[in-house]
Amino acid sequence: MNLAADRKEKTTEERRKIRVLVVDDNPATRELMRDVLEQEGQYEVTEAGDGVEALKKLHKLPYQLVISDVRMPEMDGITLLTNIRAIHADIPVIIATAFGNEVGLKALELGADDLVYMPFRIEEFKFRVARSLRFHQLLTTRETLLAENRELWGKAITDRLTGLYNRQYFEDVIDGEFARAKRYRIHLGCLMFDIDHFKLVNDDYGHLIGDVVLREIGQLVLQTVRRVDIAARYGGEEFVVILPETTPDGVKLVADRLRQNIEEFQFCEKTPPEGGKMRQVTVSIGASYYPDPNYATATELLRAADESLYEAKNSGRNRVVVAWEQKP
Missing domain, CATH: 3.30.70.270 (Reverse transcriptase/Diguanylate cyclase domain)
Structure with a gap:
């Protein structure tokens, strides 16, 4: 058994995974989202308890998607969204909310890519995550191709x-x-x-x-x-x-x-x-x-x-x- 080759293959596989940051002050909600996504096999999930912690993690590592609750201590989800759009304009952001259409509309106007209404249905949650990533990939591809040809x-x-x-x-x-x-x-x-x-x-x-x-x-x-x-x-x-x-x-x-x-x-x-x-x-x-x-x-x-x-x-x-x- 070639341990070096095995480690290299594992590292390559980890790099291929989509890095997702889940932000919520409720540990049970974070754990549920992590479990649902990681069972898909293509996501690597990191957790943050509020917007301040999330921004620190975003400064350290690149993420392909952020999923954030609205009401949190230190920094709420709407403020986090505003900060992300100012610093990382291209990262897809899904806002999870239990406060209905008014909050959802405000989040979309501020640049959220999609909404998840809490408590969420697992199949719909997975669909929205995949859809946001596909749309972001389309935008990225479009911008690249526009630049190239x-x-x-x-x-x-x-x-x-x-x-x-x-x-x-x-x-x-x-x-x-x-x-x-x-x-x-x-x-x-x-x-x-x-x-x-x-x-x-x-x-x-x-x-x-x-x-x-x-x-x-x-x-x-x-x-x-x-x-x-x-x-x-x-x-x-x-x-x-x-x-x-x-x-x-x-x-x-x-x-x-x-x-x-x-x-x-x-x-x-x-x-x-x-x-x-x-x-x-x-x-x-x-x-x-x-x-x-x-x-x-x-x-x-x-x-x-x-x-x-x-x-x-x-x-x-x-x-x-x-x-x-x-x-x-």
Whole structure:
């Protein structure tokens, strides 16, 4: 038996494991999460009793995932999340909470990648952990490929002009997101919007300026939505955003913020059109939400958002119309 080779193989196996930091002031909860994950065989779990201890461990070793409770002594989970996003922006963070949607929404707005509601169901917990890691891997791969070969990656899943996902990728993932929401009975929001009177932008200033507007719209969308949201150029001047784990109030909040950010933005400031004065650019937004008994498929969820968008344009443009507030 070659002990040196055996030790080398064991070390290589440990390096391949995903390092997870579980933060909770309840030792029983930490132990349960550790046991569930380590039984999968691919995770190496470290524990911390509060946010202060967690930050110390994050400074010493790299972790691929952090799972944190909300209410803890010394430093709570929301403060820990804020610190992680300031120092380690790319580490996926799952917030575990027993305090309902209000705390969950706040955590997602501050950059949490997902939520686990306590007490958690083991299969759902494992699913959310795996999903957060897969999504982070996708983001990392996307950034790497963009750096190495922007044109190739743009043809794959990214719209080259706006920097958002393209329609093909969106259609590849929307059914899976809807199926997840349906299976676990969790929130899923959808926004569809397009640029008001975009034809006049092209007619008045030319298609090159129109492209600048589309590019800057893409940047504003990325600045407004979270990392876990799926924003895509749906076609021409039309866009779609899927908002996982977002309540109706949260969907409306994101839609209003996006509409306002676009309305207040000075477009084409770096490349002004001839004459120097750029017309104001606004968008109309339609929103839908699941769970809703009217939607059994992702197509029906999208159709409801599209119909709400149509209503927003017909009722004056530069506004948000939400499907669940419309009369049947």
